[in-house]
Amino acid sequence: MGTVIQAEGLTHRYGRHVALRDVDLEVPEGALYALLGPNGAGKTTLLKILLGLLRPTAGRVTLLGKDLKRLTLRDRASIGYVAEDQRLPGWMTLSRLLAYLAPLYPTWDHGLASELQRRFHLPPGRKIRAMSRGERMKAAMMAALAPRPRLLIMDEPFTGMDALVKDELVRGLLELSGDEGWSVLLCSHDIGELEALADWVGFLDAGRLILSEPMEVLRGRFKRVEVMMNGGPFVALEELPPDWLSVDRAGKRATFLIPDHGTDSGQDEVHRRFPGAARVEVRGASLREVFVGLAREGLGRDSVEEETS
Amino acid sequence: MSWLAQVGHVLKKDVRQHRWMIVITLLALAGTVVEAMGWTAVSSPFPVNSLLHVVPTVPGAATFLLASFLLVAFVVQGDSPARSDAFWVPRPLSPSAVFVAKVVLIGFLAILLPAVWEVVAIGSHHLWSASVIGSMGLSVLVQTALLAAVAVVAALTPDLRTFLATFLVAYIGWSAAAPAIRQAVTGVSIGEAGLSPVEAVAWLLGGLALVAYQYRVRDNRHTLRVFALPTFLCLGLGAAFGGARPLAFGAGSTSEAVATPDLRIDSIRLERPPSWGGGRSWDAHVRMELVGGRSGYAYEVIAPKLRVCLPDGSHTTLRVRGIGQRLTNPWVPSVGLTWLGFDPTAKPYRPVVTFLVPTDLVNAVTDPRSRFAVEGRVYVQAPVEVGPLPMRVGATAVADGKRYRLLAFENDQGRPRVGVRYEGVESALRPTPWIRSSFDLTLVNAARQEAIYVRQSDNTSDSHNLVFMRERWAAGSLSLVPGGGGPDDQPSAVDDAWLDGAELHITDWVSKGSYRLATTPAAVDVRH
Numbered sequence: 107m108g109t110v111i112q113a114e115g116l117t118h119r120y121g122r123h124v125a126l127r128d129v130d131l132e133v134p135e136g137a138l139y140a141l142l143g144p145n146g147a148g149k150t151t152l153l154k155i156l157l158g159l160l161r162p163t164a165g166r167v168t169l170l171g172k173d174l175k176r177l178t179l180r181d182r183a184s185i186g187y188v189a190e191d192q193r194l195p196g197w198m199t200l201s202r203l204l205a206y207l208a209p210l211y212p213t214w215d216h217g218l219a220s221e222l223q224r225r226f227h228l229p230p231g232r233k234i235r236a237m238s239r240g241e242r243m244k245a246a247m248m249a250a251l252a253p254r255p256r257l258l259i260m261d262e263p264f265t266g267m268d269a270l271v272k273d274e275l276v277r278g279l280l281e282l283s284g285d286e287g288w289s290v291l292l293c294s295h296d297i298g299e300l301e302a303l304a305d306w307v308g309f310l311d312a313g314r315l316i317l318s319e320p321m322e323v324l325r326g327r328f329k330r331v332e333v334m335m336n337g338g339p340f341v342a343l344e345e346l347p348p349d350w351l352s353v354d355r356a357g358k359r360a361t362f363l364i365p366d367h368g369t370d371s372g373q374d375e376v377h378r379r380f381p382g383a384a385r386v387e388v389r390g391a392s393l394r395e396v397f398v399g400l401a402r403e404g405l406g407r408d409s410v411e412e413e414t415s
Numbered sequence: 416m417s418w419l420a421q422v423g424h425v426l427k428k429d430v431r432q433h434r435w436m437i438v439i440t441l442l443a444l445a446g447t448v449v450e451a452m453g454w455t456a457v458s459s460p461f462p463v464n465s466l467l468h469v470v471p472t473v474p475g476a477a478t479f480l481l482a483s484f485l486l487v488a489f490v491v492q493g494d495s496p497a498r499s500d501a502f503w504v505p506r507p508l509s510p511s512a513v514f515v516a517k518v519v520l521i522g523f524l525a526i527l528l529p530a531v532w533e534v535v536a537i538g539s540h541h542l543w544s545a546s547v548i549g550s551m552g553l554s555v556l557v558q559t560a561l562l563a564a565v566a567v568v569a570a571l572t573p574d575l576r577t578f579l580a581t582f583l584v585a586y587i588g589w590s591a592a593a594p595a596i597r598q599a600v601t602g603v604s605i606g607e608a609g610l611s612p613v614e615a616v617a618w619l620l621g622g623l624a625l626v627a628y629q630y631r632v633r634d635n636r637h638t639l640r641v642f643a644l645p646t647f648l649c650l651g652l653g654a655a656f657g658g659a660r661p662l663a664f665g666a667g668s669t670s671e672a673v674a675t676p677d678l679r680i681d682s683i684r685l686e687r688p689p690s691w692g693g694g695r696s697w698d699a700h701v702r703m704e705l706v707g708g709r710s711g712y713a714y715e716v717i718a719p720k721l722r723v724c725l726p727d728g729s730h731t732t733l734r735v736r737g738i739g740q741r742l743t744n745p746w747v748p749s750v751g752l753t754w755l756g757f758d759p760t761a762k763p764y765r766p767v768v769t770f771l772v773p774t775d776l777v778n779a780v781t782d783p784r785s786r787f788a789v790e791g792r793v794y795v796q797a798p799v800e801v802g803p804l805p806m807r808v809g810a811t812a813v814a815d816g817k818r819y820r821l822l823a824f825e826n827d828q829g830r831p832r833v834g835v836r837y838e839g840v841e842s843a844l845r846p847t848p849w850i851r852s853s854f855d856l857t858l859v860n861a862a863r864q865e866a867i868y869v870r871q872s873d874n875t876s877d878s879h880n881l882v883f884m885r886e887r888w889a890a891g892s893l894s895l896v897p898g899g900g901g902p903d904d905q906p907s908a909v910d911d912a913w914l915d916g917a918e919l920h921i922t923d924w925v926s927k928g929s930y931r932l933a934t935t936p937a938a939v940d941v942r943h
Contacts, residue, residue, distance in 0.1 A: 159499040161634055179416075183507035193502050197432055206428055209416055210507050 108135045108171065110257050110289040111156060116165035118151050118313075125151040127313040129165070133291050133306065138283050140304035140321075140393075141293040144401045148313040149293040150189070153261050156291070157187055170257060183211045186255035188246045190262035196235030200228055200245055204252070211253035219252035225274060240266035247275065260292035264299055272296070276303050301393040309400050316400070321393070328363045328391040328399070331376050335360075336384035346379065352399030358384075363391050363399045418512050425508070425516035429490055433520075436482075436489045440524055443482040444532065444882070447475035451536035451881045453888065476884040480558070483525040484565045488578045490517050491569035496630040498573050510630040517566075518623070525562055530555050533882040540888055542840050544816035550842035553612055554883040560615040563622025570626045571635050617649045677706045678716070678934050680787055683941045685777065696771045699733065699780065703789065712797055713924050716932075719791035721770045726784040733770040752859065752866040755907055757899035759855065759868045780941060787939045793932045796924035803859065803918035804835075815925055816840055822892065829908020830897055831858060833869060833919060838890035840881065855922040856895055860913050867909070869895040869919075 111133035118126040125148045133139045143149050154160040156167055158174050167174040170181055195203065200223070208214040223230065226244040228237075234245060243266050250258060258279075264272050276299050283290055294300055300307075301321075308318040317324070328351070335358045351363040364376065373388055380386065391399075416424065430437065494503040494513050503513060533551060537543060568585060572578040621642070629638045681702040688697060701721060705714055721733040772780055779785060801814040810821045817839035824833045835856075858867045876891035 154499060157505050159504055159633075161632070161637065179507040179509060182505075185505075187505040189500070191500055192505075193498070193500050195432070195502050206424075207506070209424060210421075212416075 109133060109168075110135050110137075110170055111291060112168040113152075113156065114166045116152065116155060116167070117163045118148075118155060118160065119163045125313055126155070126162070129310070129313070129315045131308060131315055131318060133289060135289055136283070136287045137306045138279070138290045138304045139292070139306040139308065140300040141291065141308045141310060142297070142300070142393075142397050143293070143310035147310045149310055150191075150261050152310065153189070153259055153291070153293065157185070157259060180212065183213065183253060184256040186250035186253060186258040188243070188250045188258075188260040188263045190243070190265045192246055194234045194242060194246060194249075196233065199231050199233050200237075200248075201230040203234065203245065203249065207249055207252075213255075214253045216252075218254065219248060222248045222251060225278075226271060238266070240268065240271075243267060244271065251278075254286065254288075256288065258288055258290045258292075260290065260294075262294055263292060264294055264296045272299060279303060297394045297397055304393075307393065309397070311401070324396060325390055325393070327366055328396050329366045329388050330361065330391040330395055331364055331373075332359065332361045332385075332387040333376065333380050333383050334358055334385040334387075335380070336382055347375070352395065352402050363395060418509055421509055421512035422516045422519065425494070425503075425513050426520055429493060429516060429520050432493050433486070433489050436486050437524060440479070440482040440486045441528075443475070443479040444529055447479045447529070447880065447882050448532045448536065450475040450879050451532065451888070452539055453536075453879055476880040476882060476886075479529065479882070480561075480884050483521075483558075483562060484582070486525060487521055487562050487565045488569040488575060488582075490520055491566050491626070492572070492575065492578065495573060496570050496626070496633050497635055499633060501633075504633065510633075511627065514627045514630040517626075521562060521566070522559075526555060526559050529558075529882045533886070536881050536888070537840060540838065540840075542816060542818060542838065542888070544813065547816040547840045550816075550840065551883070551886065553615070554842060554885050556612060556615045556619065557885065558883055560618035560622065563619045563626070566626050567622045570629045571638070614649070621645055621649050678789060678793070678932050679704045679706060680789060680934060680939045683780075683787065683939050685772065685781065685941060696773045697777055699770045699772045701770060701787075701789065705793075712795060712927075715794040715796070716789075717792040717794050719789050722788045722790060723776075723780060724786040724788075725776075725779045726782045727779075731776065733772055735770055752864055755865055755867045755909065756897060757868045759857075759899065785941075788934045789932075790934075791932060795927040797927050799923045799925050801854075801921040801923055803920045805918050806915055812921070815923065817923065819921055821919065824914065826909070826911050826914045829910070831867065831869070831895075831909060831914050831917075833858070833895040835893045835895065835919065835921075836890065837893070838888065841878070841887040841889045843885040854893075856893075857920045857922075858897075858914075858917045859920050860909075860917045862916055863913065865913075867897045867917075868899060869897050870899060872896040 109132045111131060113129060113131040116126050116129040116131070117124070129148075129152060131152070141149050141152070151160065155162045155165075156169065156174075158167075158177070169177060170184065172181060195206075198206065204219055208216070208219075226241075226248065228241060228244055228248070234242060237245065243263065247263060250260075264275070267275065279288075279290060280303060290303075292300070292303075305321050306319070307321050307324050309316050319327075346362070347364075349365050352361070354361050360380075373386070376386055376388070377383070494517070495501045496510070498504075530551075533554070537547060537551065565582065568582050569578050572581050625638060625642045625646075628641065629635070632638060681704045683702070684700045686698040686700060688695075699721065703716070719735050721735075723731050723733065725731060799815050801817075801819055802812045804810045804812050804819060804821045806821070806824055808821055808823060812819045817837055820836045822834035822836050824831065826832075833856075837854075856869045856871075858869055860866070871893050873894040874891055876889065878887050878889035880887050
C-alpha cells in the first residue's frame with residue numbers, strides 16, 4: 107500500500123510563534139486518518155500546508171505521489187477539502203454553487219450530488235449566506251464529496267451538524283472509503299465520531315507529531331485501569347511510573363492508562379502498587395481516554411518546560 | 416476544463432457575482448458620457464434639461480474613476496489572493512486563469528468601454544489630431560496604471576474595509592510625499608501630480624506582475640519581499656519625475672533647437688507698502704531682460720527666487736509675490752508688412768517679477784554693495800501659426816488639436832471687430848495641460864501689405880469633462896478689437912474693402928519644456 111500524503115520536516119512559523127516543528131507525516135492510501143490534538147496544536151496549519159494553502163517555513167510535502175508544487179489541476183481535482191472556517195460564496199444559491207463547481211472536476215458525480223443534497227435536506231434555491239452554520243458545512247461537504255475525490259482532507263467537518271446527519275455522514279464516509287478506496291485525513295474535536303471512523307491516528311501536540319499509528323495498535327498500546335480502594339490510603343499518585351498516563355482520582359477511585367506490553371506485568375505492577383485495593387478493573391482504552399491522557403501528558407510537560415525555562 | 420475555459424468560467428461567475436457593482440460602474444460611465452458628449456450643455460425649454468444641467472456639477476469622470484476603483488476591489492477580492500481560506504484556493508482552478516479573468520473584466524468595463532466612448536465623444540466634437548490621439552493614449556495608459564495600482568492594494572488586503580483604509584492612507588501619503596521628493600530631485604515644485612508615459616508603463620506592468628504573482632503564491636509577505644525593490648524604484652522615480660509639468664530638462668539643455676537665453680536683471684524698484692497694509696515688507700519689482708531667446712518663441716519664468724548677497728557677506732532668498740507679465744515674444748508674420756497702429760514687434764520684452772523684501776532688509780538691499788541673482792525655471796513655448804482664416808463667417812482652421820472658427824466680423828466706423836471661437840481637447844497629461852486662451856492675433860491684408868494687431872476685448876470660455884478624468888473639452892469665444900490696449904495704439908481707419916480682403920492670423924504655442932536658469936550675481940540699480 108502506498109502513501110497519499112507524505113510530509114517531511116514540516117516547520118511553520120507565524121512570526122516568532124512556531125506552529126509546526128519538524129513534522130513527518132505519512133498517510134497510507136485508503137486510510138481514514140484522524141489527526142488529534144488540543145487547541146492550538148497546529149492541526150489546521152498542518153492541513154493548510156498539505157493543501158498548499160500555506161507555505162511552510164521548511165519541509166516538503168508529497169501528495170498523491172507528487173511533490174506539492176508539481177501538482178497539476180487534474181491532481182488537485184482529485185483532492186477534496188472541507189474546513190470549518192472555509193469561506194463559501196454567500197451570494198450563490200446551493201444549486202449555483204454546484205453548477206459552478208461541477209465543470210471544474212472531471213469526476214463530478216451529479217447523482218452523488220443529488221443524493222447528498224437529499225440526505226442533507228439542503229434547499230437548492232437558498233443562498234448560502236442565508237443558511238445556518240450547519241447547513242453551510244453540509245454544503246461544503248457536498249462540494250467536496252461530489253467530485254469523488256481520491257483524497258479528502260477535512261478540518262472539523264462535523265461542526266454544527268446534528269447527530270443524525272453526523273452519523274449518516276460518518277457511515278457514508280466509511281462506505282465510500284471502503285468501497286472506492288478514498289483516503290481521508292481529518293481532524294475533529296468529536297473524538298467519538300473519529301473513533302468510529304478512523305483506522306489511523308496521529309497526535310499533534312504543540313506543533314510536534316508525537317504519535318502516528320494504526321488505531322488498533324494505539325488501542326492495544328494502552329489499557330485503562332480503574333482502582334477502587336477499600337478505605338485504605340492511596341499511594342502518592344506522583345510516585346507512579348512516568349509512562350502511566352492520565353492519572354485521575356475521585357474519592358476512593360483512581361483511573362489511569364498504563365502501557366500494554368502484551369504481558370501481565372502491567373497488571374501485576376498495579377496490584378503491587380495498590381495492595382489494599384477493593385477492586386482493580388482493567389480494559390482496553392478508548393480513543394478519547396488515550397487522547398485525554400496524551401493531551402494531559404503534553405500539558406504537564408509544557409508546564410514543566412515552562413517552569414524549567 | 417482547459418485554461419481558456421476556466422477564464423471564461425470565472426469571468427461568467429464574476430459578472431454574476433458583481434452585477435450590481437457593474438451596473439453602478441456603467442451608470443457612472445453613462446453620466447460621464449452624457450457630460451463628455453456635451454449634451455448637458457445644450458439649453459432647451461424642456462424641463463428634463465434643467466435636470467440635466469445639474470449633472471455637470473457632479474464630476475462625472477471622477478465618479479466613474481471612483482466606481483472603477485471599487486469595481487477593481489470587488490472583482491479582485493471576490494476571489495481574494497490575500498486569504499488562504501478563500502473559496503477558490505483549494506479548487507482545481509489555475510491562479511493565472513483567475514487573474515486573467517479579472518483583468519479581462521476590469522479591462523473591458525473600466526478601460527475599453529470608456530475608451531470607446533472617449534473616441535465617440537472626441538469624434539462628435541470633430542477634434543481629432545495627432546496630439547489628441549497621443550494625449551488620449553496617455554490617458555488610457557495612466558488610467559490603466561492607476562487601476563493596476565488599485566488592484567495591487569486589493570490583492571494585498573483581505574476585505575473591502577482594509578482595502579479602503581489602506582488605499583486612503585497610501586493615497587494621502589503619496590500625495591504628501593510626491594511633491595516633496597519632486598522638489599528635492601528636480602527643483603520644480605509646480606505642476607500637478609501625474610504619471611509620465613514611462614512611469615505609467617512601469618506602474619502598469621509592475622502592478623499586473625505583482626497581482627499575478629500574489630495570485631500564484633497567495634502570501635503577502637513573500638510577494639512584498641519580491642516586489643519591494645521594484646516598487647520602491649517605481650514610486651521614487653515617479654515621485655521625482657512623474658509630476659514635473661512642464662517637462663523638465665537639465666540645466667542648460669533643452670530639446671530640439673530651443674535657444675537657451677540669458678536672464679538679466681535690468682533694474683529693481685522698491686516700493687513702500689501702503690500704511691494700511693501693515694508695513695511688514697516692501698515690494699521689490701524686479702525688471703528682467705531675456706537675451707538670446709529664439710525669435711517668435713514664448714518664454715515664461717516659473718517659480719523664481721531672488722537671491723541677495725548682502726554687504727555683510729550673508730545671503731538671503733526673497734519670496735516671490737507675483738509675476739506681472741509673461742515673457743512673450745509675439746510671433747506675427749511681420750516681414751514686409753506695415754503695421755497700422757500698434758506695432759507688437761516693438762513691444763518691450765521685459766518681465767517684471769515682484770518679490771517681498773522684509774522691512775529690516777530694505778537698507779541692506781539698497782546698499783550698492785549688494786549683489787542680486789534670480790533663480791528659477793524658464794518655460795519655453797514654440798509658436799504655431801494657425802490659419803489664416805479668411806474673412807468669411809464660418810471659416811475654420813485646425814491646428815494642434817484645436818479648431819478655430821470665425822463667428823462674425825464687422826467694420827465699425829473703420830475699426831474692425833472680429834468674433835472667433837476656438838475649441839480643443841485639454842489633457843492634464845500634456846506638457847501644456849490647458850488650452851491657452853491668450854493668442855496673438857493679427858489681421859493681415861496681403862494685397863496691401865498691411866497688418867493690424869488685434870487684441871481680445873472680451874472672452875468667454877466653456878468646458879466639460881471627457882470620459883477620462885484628465886481630459887476635457889474646452890472652448891471659448893473671443894471678441895477682437897484693434898490695438899495693443901494702450902491710449903496711443905489706435906490704428907488708422909480701414910475701409911470695408913480692406914477688411915473683406917484681410918485674413919486673420921492666429922499664433923498659438925506648443926510647449927517645448929522648461930529648463931533651470933540662474934543669473935550671475937550682479938550689482939543692480941535699486942531705486943525707491
